[in-house]
Amino acid sequence: MKIVRVETWRERVPLTRPYTIASGTTEDVELFFVRVVGEHEIGLGSGAPTELLTGETSDACAAALTEDRLARFGGLDANALGAATALATELLRATPAARAAVDMALYDLVTRALGVPLAEFLGRPRAPMPTSITVGIQSTESALAEVDEYLGRGFRSLKVKIGQSIDEDLERLRAIRERVGPAIPIRVDANEGYSLADATRLAESLDALALELVEQPLPAAAPEDLARLPARMRRVLALDESVHDEADAFAHARVPDSCAEYVVKLMKCGGVTPAMSIARIAEAGGRGLMWGCMDESVISIAAALHAAYASPATRHLDLDGSFDLARDPAEGGFRLVDGELHLLDRPGLGVRLRGE
Template identity: 30%
Template sequence: MKITNIYTKILKAPLKKPFITSLRHVDALEDLVIIIECDDGTLGYGEGVPTPQITGETMGSMVAYITLVKPHIIGKSIKEFDRLIKLIHTLTVKNTTAKSALEIALYDLKAKSKKVPLYQMLGGTQTKFTTDITISMDETDKMIAASHNAVILGYDTLKIKIGDNLKKDLERICAIHNALDKNIKLRLDANQGWSAKESVKLLHNLEKQGIIAEFIEQPVAADDIEGLKYIKERVQTPLLADESIFSLNDAHKLLEMQAIDYINIKLAKTAGITQALKLADLSKSFGVKCMIGCMLEGPISVAAGVHVASAKADIITMIDLDAVSLLASHPAKTNIQFNESTITLSKDFGVGVKF
């Protein structure tokens, strides 16, 4: 299987409702799909979404990266897989989402060449997973209504977006907690919206009321490493790092400092599957569990995350891969079952999604 062409397409999809966090407001999905074509007609599919507020990438920068890398890959055989992966990561720094999309396409091709689903190639066996659902930041009554609707749809774990106003955040969390059955788990995500002292103040207030979320995700700025440690040393609620961890070095520093309880692995941050697998292994060496998460993206990249979750099911114990469920529709073709809270991988070779 020799690579003969690389080209891109835009995947557009409507959302069921706007996606709102302390960092951004999104009304529709627009992703970059990368397609690698081989001389035998086999196609490898990858995908990434520009999220400039988090990764610094735009659609233009992602396309520019692919244009730069393309001549270095065309003509190579998929048998040179390790060399190709190294090329992706050494030709430029940063560009983590674009690198991830290209990696996913290469992993898709490699698994197809071996005639196995990607999760099997990576050593995984689990095919069925349960994800949470994101409750976008809004007025309290609307967030309660969205939470009730999610429970009706079968979700037992909700990720509550907060972080724009400490007083309103406390009101939202308490109201949602009081409105739901106690078997419904809450995850809190402030998306860098608070200071360390504000985080401790709010979490102490919740804890005094007996409200201890499954975790609080990235309450402080991504570069506020000391802030994370300050919070962890003062609250009962487990602390999960998201935007603070892109690289293995980022993770190693936080793990050495004992500044966090959990790590959120996202392919768009780790620059693809290769580093995501290594990050899971690093976390395991410190006895720290992981969550696999996603940006607001389509079924190709979300499916790739599920395959990684299968490969590292012993350490990736939390799933936050709800992006496909947030879409009203999408044009991709797949036998993977995205059934609200339940995601079931297919036996199709590779990632299992076409576009």
């Protein structure tokens, strides 16, 4: 099947619940959309450039998705998927969200045409897993109200943002653990906000708080400090800002006991193609994967979920990025059932644009 053309557009989407993490507060997001039009099918993709994480601004993402570049996909055989995704890599390497949008749209197109869900195309899908839902940095009182609401909506795993003040973080975490009891997994994410001394204090409370994972306590810019974290913490350490791409995953896999998991995000690495490479590196290096996201359309959350369910290295899901969009131009992809993410039994990503 020949690719006829590639279309793109951008939309600013407000969040229903602005949130704060160690690096600042977010109220709305700019999302990019890609539609690859084939002779008999279309494929959809979406990108959420995140300057704080990757340096990719919305304008850089827009500037990368030029008509000239997208025109180079016209006439390609979509079934030669490796060649088409390699062209996306070549043209869009410096803008991972733009690359991810095109990359996943190519996968969507081909797997729709084949009539198989992307997870089946990529591997042998696993049973549905729970996703965590994120609780931002806020007062203990308002965090507890948010936790109550999430448990009421069926979520069964929490990711609590920390990293601005170790004292306030410990107080808030104690209160949340007390409120939810021992059965709800709690993972934390400091977004590089701690010093080694702060992280060491958190390490001393890991058992009392029964924390499942500690995500990126230290700045990625100081990788030598990772080795000085207490061994107890490294056993539950997940690296996010430290691991963007395949080269980072490989570098950390070479250091014994550097961490337990990598946080893989399509918007960091550039799509399904590099994410599956990171998954293979993690598997070979004895590391697990947590699949994370930014604030994203269901299109790209679904792409990450298909990839996650196809990978043997997958340990955790943190794919809550579409739940707080005030309006998503797309729908479908997955259903939330008792806090678990269930893929729909549809070809491709299983998504469509509203009204189409």
